Amino acid sequence: MKKIENWWQSIDRLNFIFILSLGLTGIVLSFSVSEKFYLINRHSIFFIVGIVLLIYLSQLDDKNIRRISLLGFILSIFFIFIILFMDFEVKGAKRWIRIYTFTLQPSEIIKPFFIILSAWGISQSINGKKYYLSVSFILFLLLISGILLQPDLGMTMLISFTFFCQLFVAGLSIFLVIFGIVFLITIGLVSFFIFDHVRLRIISFLGGADTYQIDLSIKAFKSGGIFGKGPGQGDLKEKIPDANTDFIFAVAGEELGLIFCLVILIIILSIIIKTLINVLKTQDPYKMIAITGLICSFGLQSLINVFSSLGIIPTKGTTLPFVSYGGSSMIAISILFGFLLSLTNKNHE
Numbered sequence: 001m002k003k004i005e006n007w008w009q010s011i012d013r014l015n016f017i018f019i020l021s022l023g024l025t026g027i028v029l030s031f032s033v034s035e036k037f038y039l040i041n042r043h044s045i046f047f048i049v050g051i052v053l054l055i056y057l058s059q060l061d062d063k064n065i066r067r068i069s070l071l072g073f074i075l076s077i078f079f080i081f082i083i084l085f086m087d088f089e090v091k092g093a094k095r096w097i098r099i100y101t102f103t104l105q106p107s108e109i110i111k112p113f114f115i116i117l118s119a120w121g122i123s124q125s126i127n128g129k130k131y132y133l134s135v136s137f138i139l140f141l142l143l144i145s146g147i148l149l150q151p152d153l154g155m156t157m158l159i160s161f162t163f164f165c166q167l168f169v170a171g172l173s174i175f176l177v178i179f180g181i182v183f184l185i186t187i188g189l190v191s192f193f194i195f196d197h198v199r200l201r202i203i204s205f206l207g208g209a210d211t212y213q214i215d216l217s218i219k220a221f222k223s224g225g226i227f228g229k230g231p232g233q234g235d236l237k238e239k240i241p242d243a244n245t246d247f248i249f250a251v252a253g254e255e256l257g258l259i260f261c262l263v264i265l266i267i268i269l270s271i272i273i274k275t276l277i278n279v280l281k282t283q284d285p286y287k288m289i290a291i292t293g294l295i296c297s298f299g300l301q302s303l304i305n306v307f308s309s310l311g312i313i314p315t316k317g318t319t320l321p322f323v324s325y326g327g328s329s330m331i332a333i334s335i336l337f338g339f340l341l342s343l344t345n346k347n348h349e
Contacts, residue, residue, distance in 0.1 A: 057338025
């Protein structure tokens with residue numbers, strides 16, 4: 001009992017409560033999406049497993065976090081390239097590996113591992129070990145090469161933006177920042193001409209093709225109004241493809257209304273602000289870069305999902321952390337916040 005109390009006193013309790021709030025919101029919405037209780041059962045299991053994993057990781061010190069990240073990165077990158085040679089394919093993409101009745105997306109789970117390793121490499125280069133930065137770039141190029149071959153442009157852009165954000169925070173050469181911007185633009189242009197689904201989404205967004213998903217999503221928000229129709233009372237969720245993942249925010253808009261959607265956004269924004277305040281308190285370059293990368297990944301992923309649902313940007317197939325249905329997404333974001341709570345744990349200062 002004393003150990004639990006000590007853990008509770010040492011972690012960022014407010015952020016932990018915010019995380020639980022997002023997870024419980026996801027459970028309510030998963031119940032709304034499925035009348036057969038299939039999604040709510042699985043989503044609840046994923047959430048419980050995720051929270052247990054988060055609590056375990058939050059107790060580990062920096063050295064063990066890095067060891068787990070190295071092992072996790074090696075295993076994940078292995079599976080990312082292995083699945084390219086497998087027959088299992090969903091909507092023309094090879095991103096998942098099937099394990100009995102479950103599917104695992106290695107490119108989702110590898111994100112927090114890479115952020116920790118890149119933060120370590122960048123911080124070591126600041127301390128004079130320049131070859132660590134070269135190793136970080138090699139790992140980065142290896143990772144995005146595997147993800148682009150799947151193909152998954154959205155994940156590539158998310159990881160790339162997070163990595164270059166870490167470089168910027170570390171105060172490295174402005175040349176690297178410029179290189180990062182040019183790199184992202186180049187990847188986007190090349191993907192537009194090579195991948196049909198990328199070109200179709202962008203053309204759809206610009207009004208040159210069918211906008212079925214976006215139209216239904218916006219209609220769901222209008223239908224919900226200020227207070228929503230009530231949990232389980234929406235009907236547009238039956239028509240919106242991937243309502244339980246990519247468009248879960250639209251389901252929230254229809255059934256829980258504008259006010260609850262604002263609450264979700266406030267919780268996400270509060271987590272980001274609270275974490276950035278913690279960054280200002282740390283003097284350790286490694287922790288500063290790692291925490292910034294982790295919260296950047298979370299914030300950007302949330303922003304992409306919300307903006308896609310509102311039709312502000314083209315759809316990316318990105319989940320809303322802790323809210324969208326999906327085992328890989330839940331495990332990945334739980335690992336991310338487990339690392340985050342570990343890095344801000346008072347016992348590890």
